[in-house]
Amino acid sequence: MFQEIPKSVDIEYDPMPAKDTDSVLCFDGRSVLVRIDENKAVLPKYSELDKKAETVFMFKADGKRFFLCLEKTSAQGFDFEPLNTIRYVEADTEQYAIVTGYHYDCFHKENKFCGKCGAKLEHAAEKRCMVCSGCGGEVYPKIAPAVILGIIDEENDSILLTQYADREYKKFALVAGFIEMGESAEMTAKREAMEETGLEITDIEYFDTQPWGFAQNFLVGYFAKVKGSREIKMDTQELAKALWVKREDVPAQLGGISLTSEMMWAFKSSQR
Ligand SMILES: [Zn+2]
Numbered sequence: 001m002f003q004e005i006p007k008s009v010d011i012e013y014d015p016m017p018a019k020d021t022d023s024v025l026c027f028d029g030r031s032v033l034v035r036i037d038e039n040k041a042v043l044p045k046y047s048e049l050d051k052k053a054e055t056v057f058m059f060k061a062d063g064k065r066f067f068l069c070l071e072k073t074s075a076q077g078f079d080f081e082p083l084n085t086i087r088y089v090e091a092d093t094e095q096y097a098i099v100t101g102y103h104y105d106c107f108h109k110e111n112k113f114c115g116k117c118g119a120k121l122e123h124a125a126e127k128r129c130m131v132c133s134g135c136g137g138e139v140y141p142k143i144a145p146a147v148i149l150g151i152i153d154e155e156n157d158s159i160l161l162t163q164y165a166d167r168e169y170k171k172f173a174l175v176a177g178f179i180e181m182g183e184s185a186e187m188t189a190k191r192e193a194m195e196e197t198g199l200e201i202t203d204i205e206y207f208d209t210q211p212w213g214f215a216q217n218f219l220v221g222y223f224a225k226v227k228g229s230r231e232i233k234m235d236t237q238e239l240a241k242a243l244w245v246k247r248e249d250v251p252a253q254l255g256g257i258s259l260t261s262e263m264m265w266a267f268k269s270s271q272r
Pocket residue numbers: 114115116117118119132133134135136137
């Protein structure tokens with residue numbers, strides 16, 4: 001998974017300003033300023049930006065410092081590429097930085113003013129949060145937890161795969177949904193299985209987690225067994241397809257960047 005690609009990530013906030021050799025992430029909506037070199041994403045260095053733009057520290061990964069650019073700018077030899085393109089470049093530290101940087105960029109763009117008193121928010125000097133210039137309230141990056149669920153039919157050696165109805169992402173996925181207020185992740189798993197496919201599940205077993213900056217998510221993966229009828233009653237609002245797929249037919253390979261692909265591979269390769 002893509003968060004395992006950097007050998008080291010140091011998320012601790014460093015208030016030192018950007019230096020010329022630091023990598024910079026500039027976003028324009030869901031596009032990032034980047035150069036694609038032999039299927040690798042290359043980020044501009046601070047010195048390569050066309051202006052000395054305002055930046056804020058993101059994190060260190062593999063000894064490199066990454067900064068978020070707070071103003072739209074350009075750099076010679078770099079273009080704005082959609083995040084959907086970045087999803088399919090070679091998995092490396094830059095790709096991880098872009099996906100996580102997008103999460104941080106959303107935080108900045110969505111938090112300009114205080115929700116309590118309406119005064120302007122400013123970035124805190126010593127930590128990763130916004131502080132209200134009026135009431136002193138603090139706002140931290142939003143991270144929305146969601147569950148990914150691999151439902152297994154042991155009798156028929158199959159797993160339930162889905163395809164979203166209304167998203168750009170058209171490959172096979174697993175049942176998934178946001179954790180609602182008052183729910184444990186296991187409660188979400190049961191509710192989503194019922195809502196999306198009409199299936200009851202049992203033996204819910206934790207698999208792994210993943211930060212997923214594309215949608216400001218934190219994903220928790222579980223496997224579970226279908227209980228009772230395996231007849232699918234698909235939620236047609238959310239899904240275009242929901243079907244049982246035999247172990248050998250699961251379209252997965254080793255080394256996917258997402259928790260979903262990792263889970264599909266775990267089933268296909270009989271780790272589950
Ligand atoms: Zn305020």
